[in-house]
Amino acid sequence: MDHHPLLWELEGITKVFPGVRANDGISIKLRAGEIHALLGENGCGKSTLIKILSGVHQPDGGTIRRRGEVVQLTSPIQARGQGVATVFQEFSLAPTLTVAENIFLGRYPRRGPLVDWRRMTREAEEVLGSLDIAIAPDRTVGTLSVAEQQLVEIAKAISIDATLLILDEPSTALGEQEIVALHKLLRRMKERGVSILYISHRLDEVVSLVDTATILKDGKVVSCSEGTKLDVNEIVSKMVGEDIDEHYPKQNNTTEKVLFSARNLSTANGVRNVSFEVKQGEVYGLGGVIGSGRTEIARAIFGIDPLTQGSISLDGRTIRIRNPRDAIRSGLALVPENRKSDGLFFNFNGGPNITTAALDKIRGQFLLKKRSESQVTRDYIDQLEISPAAATKFVNLLSGGNQQKVVIARWLFAGSRVLILDEPTQGIDIGAKIAVYNLINALTARGCAVILISSDHNELIAMSDRIGIIRHGALIETRPASDVTHAHLVQASAQPLAKDAA
Structure with a gap:
């Protein structure tokens, strides 16, 4: 691996927020012409680290070097000036502007006091052409698909002469063919000597694409695969590590009576033929990774996204839900991820x-x-x-x-008799988490049914009675929570996409 020159180096990066050490002495080497995966379960410190590299956060300790020189990335603009380009999950494109205007936003080429529109179009064509992106520079960004917008984001990054391109979950909203095109583009950029930091939950795709992988757990580096072959099972075991023995005060209040059932739910928003039932007093967990379709299932049940097929029953009676008002009247509730x-x-x-x-x-x-x-x-x-x-x-x-x-x-x-809790403990401290777990016990003791969505695998396994595993909007299987391991939840996302077409 040493024939790839060292471009960026993080040494002992530490970042502390109230009550949590998000990054704890992280050291990573990023080489020119290499795709480097940053992996780990939610809450492992990935997001904080990429925000430090993007100039959004400043580290409390440690050093960042670019080509051997110490650099301070004090703001996103300053990080961009150093050649760091980040494509976050939420795009930073202006939908009413053209592709060319977005690529050169904030730094339009000028001829005297005026914008040189012809030169801007020509240079946008050159950037897009060099990456084999077949999108016209005069297209309005709002009319492009998600995949096309992502390609424009990458073209924008390249146009600032990025030496480090950070991609945060780039394939979440993409189909199989679009992912193939994205990977082809990234390999082409790698040949041009760019260093690419790639964050993804789809481990099958990571193994086929990247050269090196760093795995984080609890804010620390637990493994770096430099020079060794990547293997999905090995990655999963390192990401999961030992079970964390946190305090989960679980009560089993499940009865034999089916309170809620969903039959063949599908939506235009990616829910695919989902069927399951929840008993009175039961916590039914939806397991999977970010982007697997769990929140979309919640939106379908609560009437936010209309059903294209399927039905919902409460107490054995089919109920028609056209909007959230119908859902509330029927006795359903949604505690959303973003309270x-x-x-x-x-x-x-x-x-x-x-x-x-x-x-x-x-x-x-x-x-x-x-x-x-x-x-x-x-x-x-x-x-x-x-x-x-x-x-x-x-x-x-x-x-x-x-x-x-x-x-x-x-x-x-x-x-409400059926409560959907979407990431109910995200962003709250351990004392407040335990209060929420006690609340879940109180709900089930009252005879409510709870549908629990959580990306904290320890929490999901400990607090659920049964878990339905979701991948790409489909329910793969339901198991008793006691039979589910971290590996089941992580590996569910690692199955090749081609199988989903079946």
Whole structure:
């Protein structure tokens, strides 16, 4: 491997956030003309590390060298000036501008005081042509497919003479043919001497594409494969490591009565013929990696994405759900992954946030009964052990764990019997996590059914009764949680894409 010159070197990179050491002495060598995978389960420190390389975060300790010289990447603009180009999962393209305008955004070529449009089109054509990207420079970006937009992002990166290209989960939204085209493009860039840092959950694709892989766990490097052949099973065992013996206070409240069933659910958003049932008092986990289609299944059940086929039953009775309002009336609830933008009204205290899904219960003849609302709020503060501050303070001033409890209180007040919890403990500390686990036990003890989506594999296995494994929008199999291992969940994503076409 030494015939590839060392281009970038990270040495002892450390980054601490309140309560968590996200990067703990990470050292990585990135060579010219090499594709280097950065792997690990969610929460292992990958995102923090790429944000440090992109100039979004500054490390608390350690050194970054470019061609042997120490560099400080103090901002995204400064990192770009050093030749670092990052293609995040969320694109940074302006949809109303053309491909050429996006490629040269913020640095249009000029002739005197005016933009040299002809030169910009010509140079965009050269960049696109050199990468074999067949997209016209005058196309409006908003009219392009996701795959085409991604290629434009990469062309934009190349046009700034990037020496390091970072790709964060680039294949999540791509089909098989588009992935083949992306890999071809990356191999061409590798031949040009660019160093590529590639983050992906699809291990089959990683093994076929990359030269070297660094595996992170709990903010530390646990393995670097420099010079050795990559193997999916070996990667999985290193990513998973030893089971973390965290405290998961699981209660088994499952009954024999089927409360919820989904039959042959499909949507235009990638859900493919999904069928499963959940018993009263059961926690049914949806396992898989980011992009596997778990959230899309939740959206289908809750009426956010219309069904193209399939049916949903509650208590043995088929219910028609055309929108979230129908879902709420029927007794379904969704606690979304992003509670900040989708789950809470931050300009209200706990009371209105709890009662908002069932205002009829506190409505007088003309006005809402504030006294009733206050009593309801106090009741749930007691039942769910929510911070008493929720009665008077805006919910944005509460901790993440208390915010999550307020959302769950809302659905209990609305009379929900099936609760879909999408990443319910993401971004909250261990004390708040345990409070949420106790809350899941309280829900199932009441006879509710819980559908749990979690990328924390320890949590999913410990808190579920059964787990349905999801890959590319399809339910592969359902197992008792006690029979599921980390390897099942990670390897589910490592099956070759071609099998999914069957």
